[in-house]
Amino acid sequence: MTDQKSKAELLEMRRALYANFDALIAGLSEQQLQMPGVSGDWSVKDHIAHLTFWERLNLLEMLKSIDQGTNWIDSGLESTEEVRDKTNQQIYLQNKDRSLAEVLSEFQVTHQQVIEYLEKLGEEELKTPYKWLEGYTIITWLSEPNGHYQEHEQFIRDWLTKQSNTKK
Incomplete structure (x- = not known):
């Protein structure tokens, strides 16, 4: 476990x-962002959609619960590697045909919402150990x-390195 940071350090x-x-x-380029093969069939766009999904489901919902004074209910989607892999495949299938602009916009909006909640919550709330985090604090x-x-x-980055090596 890392040392406890301040709220300002966490935001930074x-x-x-x-x-x-x-x-x-x-x-x-747009072509690179949408080209499959980064990880299996996944493109960079698919990685972005994946990050956005988990950021919304876990972090954003957790921060909203803390702000509202309610207990966050863990979705349980990360409980086993098998469940996580199935969920990740569903995320991929749900997002693979979405437009790049839509995926990028949702990624930016989700990040901004996370920052807004982190700014809104007090230092004490961010440094409180929560049982759903196995005693960890948000920070x-x-x-x-x-x-x-x-x-x-x-x-x-690994995919980009492979791409540049194959062009040589």
Whole structure:
């Protein structure tokens, strides 16, 4: 577990994660964003839709629950690798035919909503251990290294490296 950060540090870190990911995808053409093969059949667009889904389902809904003073009910979708894989396949199938503009817009809106809730919540709420996070605080949970953004960013970087090596 990482050291407890402040709310300001958490916000800075979340903004940086998004900015790094956004800079990576901003440097890609529309064709690259939609080309399958980043991971199996997944394109960069599919990775973005995947990140957006989990960000909405887990983080955004959790922050809303804290703000409203209600208990967050874990969807249970991450409970086993098999369930997670099936859910990820469903996310892919639901989003693969959506337009790039729509997927990018939803990604940006979701990020902004997460930031708004993080800004709205008090330091104490972000530093309270929650049982649904197995005693972690929101700040500690979101500060763990090698998070979801970094994982998918690495998939994309590895794919781009392979693409550039095959062109040589």
